[in-house]
Amino acid sequence: MKTLIRAAAACILSIVFIEGMSCLALGVLALRRGHVSTYFAALLPHPAISRHVADLLPETFLLLKFEPRTLDGGRPEGSFDWHPLLGYYRPFLPDGTSRIRPTFQSDELVVYLLGGSAVAAGGISAHLQEQLQTVLKDHYTVRVINEGIAGYISTQEMVLLQTKILPFGNPHYVLAVDGYNDWLVTVYNLLNHSKEQAGVTEEIWPQADLSWFYYWFSEYQGRKRIGTVPGAFAQFVNVLARRILPHTYTGWLLNHIQNWVYIVLLPKFGVRTIDRYYTGRPDFLQTTPLPPERAALQAMNERMMAEACRARGARFFWVLQPGLPYRGDAMTSEERRKYTSEPPAYWQSLEHYYQDLRESARHSGDFWTSRFVDLSHPPPDQATAFFIDTVHLSDVGERHVAQSLAAVIMKDLAAHPMEHP
Incomplete structure (x- = not known):
């Protein structure tokens, strides 16, 4: 018993020591950046209980040198929460008190943006909110709600749409800015994961990740694994690493170090961050392009979302996400010329995938004629910025994207005016 007590005490003291040293290191970094007062407002009290953590990302002042956005596209912080693991609207706040179900006024024009990290950043929704409100202020109160989640693909957006937005969100317009993440998941799994797993053949891997059945089957398999001792332990470690560690000083410090390595250190030696995903087997994409069936599955997901919105009286638009595939991570004019003359295989793959998406939309007859918005190529005069x-x-x-989306909504409103109840 005494041994257990000593071991527990040693663990606690080790954690306190590590946390203390990490806090001091973060303070030194904040001091060097000249953001001591703002930074320590989040460091104290401890991140695990600080109310400032959700509003202040640890890399904001130390590495990326940008100011946090104050506009969120019209969504009050935390007013419309959703439990991502269980897939339903969460009626309780973290402290156990009940959450008021979101309400919408009769004169509100409610617009939802779906997508990955490019949407989650908040700039598109903020500009769209501003532009629509300026034009429509005499007719509607515009409410743009940003539902972008970093890393999300069309399958996950479909679940989000049908379990949260349509049942509880009162949408008039839903715009899904998609394309890049669906391709990225395909390539990443092809090069690093799926090809190494038993039973995953070249005929199966292009279809696996985007199918509705695969999504729920993987959820079912995950719940089964939790019922075993190894699975429960793995889940405990996963929660510890993803949910608890980030809310500690040590987790924040590790995040700083990781970002510094990827954003500052590696580029000095000519290593681009994006290349670390693909340098293993880039030649595979030159000999085995992604099959058109992969793009067809994403188009099917988009069609299901559009049909679900139509059944609820909402309008859905599939927006092909902007990308600059022939530039890569090129930062200088010489690098851009190199990427243009010799585009990497994986960027050629993205362009081919986008072309397959356009073909899938064209083969759907008139369905996507007014619902498909191709913003994949930026204006030539703005490409570098x-x-x-x-x-x-x-x-x-x-x-620019917000202006394009606002124009689409304005054109549709002119053809189909929204009826006030």
Whole structure:
């Protein structure tokens, strides 16, 4: 018993020591950046109980040198929560009190944006909110709600739409800015995961991740694994690493170090962040392009979302996400010329995938004629200022996308005016 007590005490003291040293290291970094007061407002009290953590990302002041956005596209923070694991609207706040079900006024024009990290950044929704409200202020109160989640693909957006937005969100317009993540998941799994798993053949892997059945089957398999001792332990470690560690000083410090390595250190040696995903077998994509069936499955997901919206009286638009495939992570004019003359295999793959998506939309007859918005190619005169990396948009890019989406909504409103109840 004494041994257990000593071991527990040693663990607690080790955690306290590590957390204390991490806190001091974060303070030194904040001091060097000149953001001590703002940064320590989040560091104290501890991140696990600080109310500032959700509003202040640890890399905001230390690495990426951008100011946090104050506009969120019209969504009050935390007013419309959704439990991503169980797939339903969460009626309780973290402290156990009940959450008021979201309400909408009769004169509100409610617009939802779906997508990955490019949408989740908030710039597109903020500009769209501003532009629509300026034009429609005499007719509607515009409410643009940003439902972008980093890394989401069309299958996950379909679940989000049908379990949260349609039942509880009162949408008039739903715009899904998709394309890049669906391709990225395909390539990443092809090069790193699926090809190594038993039973995953070249005929199966292009279809697996985007199918509705695969999504729920993987959820079912995950619940089965939790019922075993190894599975429960693995889940415990996963929760510890993903949910608990990020809310500690040590987790914040590790996040800083990781970002510094990827964003600052590696580029000094000519290593681009995006390349770490693909350098293993880029030649495979040159000899084995992604089959058209993969794009057809994404088009099927988009069609199901459009049909679900139509059944609820909402309008759905599939927006092909902007990308600059022949640029890669090129930052100088010489690098851009190289990427243009010798585009990497994986960027050629993205362009071919986008072309397959366009073909799938065209083969659907008139269904996508007014619902498909191709923003994949930025204006030539804005290309160099459109992105901050390979796919995420600068303010110029976000404003351009918002203007395009606002024009689509205005055109549709002119043809189909919204009826007030």
